[in-house]
Amino acid sequence: MDTAKVTIFEVAQRAGVSIKTVSRVINREPNVRDATRVRVEQAVNELNYRPDQSARNLASQKSHLIGLVYDDPAAYELPSSGYIIRLQEGALRACRASMHELLIHPCDFRQRTVASELRAFIRDTRLAGVVLAAPLSNMQKIVRAVQATGTPFVRVSPGKPVRNQPCVLTNDREASAQMVDHLASLGHRRIAFIKGDPDHEAVRHRFDGFVAGMQRNGLKVEARLVRDGDNAFATGAAQAQLLLERKLRPTAIFAANDDMAAGILRTAGKLGLSVPHGLSVAGFDDIILARQLDPNLTTIRQPLARMAESAVTMLTGNIKGERTVLETIPAALQIRESTGPVSE
């Protein structure tokens, strides 16, 4: 197919310039006369020349590899696949645009050795940059380990910014508050909330947003209507059972994630309570299942793909001198069938 590999020398020779000039053209460096540039480009095309990445990497001491680091789903249940795929989708988009390649690196934060393992990975691969996804991006032990390598990195996190740690955020707290606005506008006043896994900082913000939303709508957060959860379907189902057994039951339940919201729907079904007529249900994440449930789940969609895309762009852009250190991409309410007006 290809004949022997064509190197920068052949190109230089054909274009009648030195290899350095070819190098300049390839790397879009300044200080090349237009005419020269054109000649070189022509030679590149004619010879079908492609620079050898290994050689560039060695000489320049960096690679064109972006690492995407996220929590290892093998340890989770499979719903996390949607989360990961969307991150990858965005990261890949940005990688293609900037001629980088994407290396995926799930890692288990429950393991003692994460930090050193991550350090080794980054060092061995000489990554051009690292994208650190939640929940890892909210664990300072891990972020610091990455930071210590000196490799550019960006946190992708629905959380709070941290000094000196480049980050792509989303306004999940505000989005939660907006969900309360939505429920309030439908006439709901007794709104229950099922919290998420307390280990996930990002998920905690959702409760904060709920509280903020209740307050700004003049509604009272009743302690009994706020339940602990752990992000699992079963917990959503169980807590919903407890909430709906009450004499004065909530007219709406907002769960910190979709899995638990799905559990709520199941319980409502079992209790013969129609949704949304007898009960409104809202979730958070917009997992694939959300649109497959009956009724479709009203939820909040984090712009994961766009966040990851933006993170990679920050990484590959920074190299050329631009500097973005913080960016916020808004989450969007997905109003669907599981929320409706109160009917009492």
Add this chain to the structure above:
Amino acid sequence: MDTAKVTIFEVAQRAGVSIKTVSRVINREPNVRDATRVRVEQAVNELNYRPDQSARNLASQKSHLIGLVYDDPAAYELPSSGYIIRLQEGALRACRASMHELLIHPCDFRQRTVASELRAFIRDTRLAGVVLAAPLSNMQKIVRAVQATGTPFVRVSPGKPVRNQPCVLTNDREASAQMVDHLASLGHRRIAFIKGDPDHEAVRHRFDGFVAGMQRNGLKVEARLVRDGDNAFATGAAQAQLLLERKLRPTAIFAANDDMAAGILRTAGKLGLSVPHGLSVAGFDDIILARQLDPNLTTIRQPLARMAESAVTMLTGNIKGERTVLETIPAALQIRESTGPVSE
């Protein structure tokens, strides 16, 4: 954090050997006395030396990168995320075991330029090997493009083997037949089948397996009970509607994939037909949704992770001289709630 990078020279000096010996130790080459090896390893540890991948890549003309190539899900609906994640999971497992890194590369086979785009990718990254997943692995135009690069590759395919094309297979045809065995053992005789997307070779085998299964159980394949499909939920729902409107309706419907099977369940629900008492439903793929449906879906699970793992192992193993060219990993029936005895 790290001080100046330590190179093979420092290690050699400290161990009192030449750099070549260090290189031998690192690459586990033979011809090193044990005592020497130990001294070198000690020096490596003391200095915390890590070989520079870029340098090795350049010198050895190959990288430690494995490319995982699959159809771009952006063009599909999101259920494919489970498929991709499982492939990645297995590939990553094997990569970690052999000290390789995984580069993911979704690509859209509907695009005219796939072949050349893939070629450029493989060439530019100097991959150590390529794993080609279905449906791409069943498209000869694409397989040949990969083959032409000279880079080792393995097809991951629930399909038929092709001469000179290393492949990890699964017995999906036989698994489909086994599903018919299962249904037949429950007393079903009028079993309908909804075919998949005719463009996907792998999905066609499922129909073949259905026919084989019917025959070996002495059952007749009724043309009217075999419906065309395209892998989509909506199609499953629509075809189920047609099938269930018949005066002599099937007691079981077997769909070529889970999405369509989910559609069947929906239709059955609408028609007030209880599953499995009034109708048995079986799918293929074991997507995440399969266990979330009510009733849980009986289906067939392709061992995707193990297939991808095996593919990467073939790739990294071959390099050391071993040669496996074909491997078959069996798919397993997942008998759940959606199939049960006929009740007529």
Add this chain to the structure above:
DNA sequence: GTGAAAGCGCTAACAC
């Protein structure tokens, strides 16, 4: 604007 020379840190081939 352009070029010459000097590496980047390793592996390969062959000598010892």
Add this chain to the structure above:
DNA sequence: GTGTTAGCGCTTTCAC
């Protein structure tokens, strides 16, 4: 068994 000598194909530095 072990060492020596050349590169791998590029980028960098600095001269012109």
